[in-house]
Amino acid sequence: MTESSSEAARPSLSYVVPTIGVSEHLAKCLASIHRDSERLDSPSELVIVWQAPVAEDTKGPAALRDLCRRLAAARPGAIDGPLRIVELPRPAGFARAVNDGIAISSGKWLALVNDDVVLKAGWSRRLLEEATAASRVAAAQGTNVMARGGGEARVDGAGLAWNRHWQAVQLGRGEVAESVEAVRGVYGVSATAAIYRRDALADVNLAGNVLRPFEERLDSYYEDVELADRLQGAGYRALLVPAARAQHAGALSSRIPRAARRRTRRVYANRLLVVARRLGRGFWSRLPILLGRDAVDALRRPKTAPLPGDLEPPGIVDLVCAWSRAARLLPWFVHFGPGAPR
Numbered sequence: 001m002t003e004s005s006s007e008a009a010r011p012s013l014s015y016v017v018p019t020i021g022v023s024e025h026l027a028k029c030l031a032s033i034h035r036d037s038e039r040l041d042s043p044s045e046l047v048i049v050w051q052a053p054v055a056e057d058t059k060g061p062a063a064l065r066d067l068c069r070r071l072a073a074a075r076p077g078a079i080d081g082p083l084r085i086v087e088l089p090r091p092a093g094f095a096r097a098v099n100d101g102i103a104i105s106s107g108k109w110l111a112l113v114n115d116d117v118v119l120k121a122g123w124s125r126r127l128l129e130e131a132t133a134a135s136r137v138a139a140a141q142g143t144n145v146m147a148r149g150g151g152e153a154r155v156d157g158a159g160l161a162w163n164r165h166w167q168a169v170q171l172g173r174g175e176v177a178e179s180v181e182a183v184r185g186v187y188g189v190s191a192t193a194a195i196y197r198r199d200a201l202a203d204v205n206l207a208g209n210v211l212r213p214f215e216e217r218l219d220s221y222y223e224d225v226e227l228a229d230r231l232q233g234a235g236y237r238a239l240l241v242p243a244a245r246a247q248h249a250g251a252l253s254s255r256i257p258r259a260a261r262r263r264t265r266r267v268y269a270n271r272l273l274v275v276a277r278r279l280g281r282g283f284w285s286r287l288p289i290l291l292g293r294d295a296v297d298a299l300r301r302p303k304t305a306p307l308p309g310d311l312e313p314p315g316i317v318d319l320v321c322a323w324s325r326a327a328r329l330l331p332w333f334v335h336f337g338p339g340a341p342r
Contacts, residue, residue: 011080012042013124013195014107018049018097019115022059025249027067032119034071034078039125043080049101051088061087093219098191099212102201110196116249117144117193126244127195130183138200138236139228141189142244145177146308153177156248156309159186159240160228165293166275166286168225171240174307181242188228189238193246204230217329221263222270229278250309260312268294268314268322273333280339294319 015033019026030046037044048068050061068083086100102110109131111124123142131140144156155177157170170190189196191214201213204227214223228238272290276283298314314322 010043011045011105011107013037013040013044013109013111013128014102014105015044015046015079015111015113016049016098016101016105017047017113017115018051018094018101019064020051020091021053022063022067023115025116025118026064027071028118029113029115030068030071031074032117033113034075035121036119036123036125038075038078039122040128044124045081045084045105045107046079047084047086047101047105049086049088049097051091051097053091061085093216094191095214095216095218095220095223099207099214099216103210103212108198110198110201112191112194112196113246114192114248116147118147118247119193120245120247123193123244123246124195127239127241130239130241131195131197134237134239136235136237137197137239138231139189139194139196140239140241140244141186141192141194142240142246143172143177143181143242144190144193144246144248147247147249154307156250157190157192158242159238160188160190160225162187166290167271167293168222168274177245178242183239183241186238186240187232188225189240191224191227192248194224200231200234200236203236204234217332218270218273219266221267222274226274226277229274248309261318264312264314265318265322265325267311268319269325269329272323272326273329276330277333277335278339280335280337282339283334291323294322 015037017029017033033046048064050064064085072079072083084104086104088097088100098112109128113119127140127142131137141159143158145153146156153176155172155175158172161169161171163169171186198211202211205211205213206215213227215226218226231238275290279286294314298316298319301313
């Protein structure tokens, strides 16, 4: 095969979907990917990272393959090339699972899609059109809307940003999703549903010759924020394309009280780790303020009703667990350089 024909056969977009077992939402998610891929003019591929669940009665890889066969039969040719499934013996966390999928993918662009996301028509086409038309764009996302019945569509997230308390926030969360908005730059994109340019990820890769761009020590939560920091530091840009819509069920894995507590502790721990890497030597002077803000969150209760997928407020025990985890992992994140530009 010649070099030119090899390049032509290379997928332009690889969908990477991490899942635990075969969730109740996965069929809708994969069906929406097949519909979305039909609107692309260039080849695409689908990579699913299947993680064995703790519960023994949850459907396994055989059920996943059967589901994928039925979806492919319903829309023949929507996905180019054979289905690729990575099987992990246990839940590995978002960063590790997505890295395993990225490592075997080959697309010039990577579409990360949570298994509880439903892509609306033309999602990837709109993102690719805007991202490829602008310079130095490494990532793009659309408006993620909450999956809720009745009423106006509410924004789940429209890009990532840092607030003045050094907490990462989802832009626009809870606002009414506007029908028409201009494309604009954002600090970073949420890995809930977004595309990344492979070449840009390779520039900031953490794992040598194998493309594994997400920081696996973070496990889950803040891993997309940390990647956004590295991409920003390397001079890349991120875009919000509001017309590209995706519906997100939101935090399904943490609706059980024990899982919700784990999520809260992981978020507060990982925030300190990512801020340490971002600020460099400036982290130490800000550490008392960061811990003080955590304490305020533990003592103050929200005045408004929580939105679907909102983080559970921390308790004192949660903060102690979070700080202990952060202290244990801090040597891999702290450094004494000037840090990234704010």
